[in-house]
Amino acid sequence: MTITRENTDGIRALQGLEDDRSSVRLRAALAVGTTPDPRFVDTLIERCAIEPEFLVRDMLTWALTRHPVSMTLPALVREVRSERAQARSQALHTLSKIGDRQAWPAITRALLADADDEVARSAWRAAVVLVPEGEESALAAVLATQLGRGERETQLSLSRALVALGEVILPALHAATTAPGERVRAHALATQRLLRDPDTGFEFAIDEAKRVVALGGSGQAGG
Incomplete structure (x- = not known):
């Protein structure tokens, strides 16, 4: 050979x-x-x-x-x-x-x-x-169960993944803004903000969301 x-x-x-x-x-x-x-x-x-x-x-x-x-x-x-x-x-x-x-x-x-x-x-x-076409909403619902998890880097990764799915994530995010945990609500609000305004920095979005939650906001601040 x-x-x-x-x-x-x-x-x-x-x-x-x-x-x-x-x-x-x-x-x-x-x-x-x-x-x-x-x-x-x-x-x-x-x-x-x-x-x-x-x-x-x-x-x-x-x-x-x-x-x-x-x-x-x-x-x-x-x-x-x-x-x-x-x-x-x-x-x-x-x-x-x-x-x-x-x-x-x-x-x-x-x-x-x-x-x-x-x-x-x-x-x-x-x-x-x-994700196959047509299954994005189901995926968004599963990903939304991870909102509030981990430190900033982990939360940013999840927000980016959700935002990449587009507006199909809105129902899952809306539900999460009324969740019992403050971290979950703040993360959902920050992700909503990033979806509306992709140029918003995550640090700003999450800090603003935490203020809204701390003040007892409805979870729909900014529109």
Whole structure:
């Protein structure tokens, strides 16, 4: 059996993904994506689950998007059920980048409410990309159950996901403005504001919403 130059380069790149130096791993991921080979898909996905550096993870995702969807999609769908939070998060992130709606059934309610904030945020982003036409309202209702969750960064991610769905989110937001929890009401109000005025900064919108809620506002301030 003849070992080609391409095979040798591929093996070297895969070995580079395990190097202690992040710069070497980054170059290796670039190399694998530049010359896609279906045999590398499982290794790329496994590396996504443990890679500590954001830039390298992003390059791994790019490398996966360069491979045939028929090879990556089934493996990524399996990965979103992993016990490892980073594995779930990165698989969801990659599915959002691939953008193939065949992956939609994998975006479960459990993932949208995952206890790990990074997994949930990745699930929200993937959901708004993959949701089939006509199911946006149902998705908005599920996403609205997460209003008030986490710190500012997590709340901003949810608001962006909801706003990306458009005006179908208004009934779910309206219901949330009368919820018992002040954090939920404020987050719903801030998201309404962002939908009406996308140029409004989230910090301003959430702080204004908190003032409205603290003053006992109806939840419909500003119109």
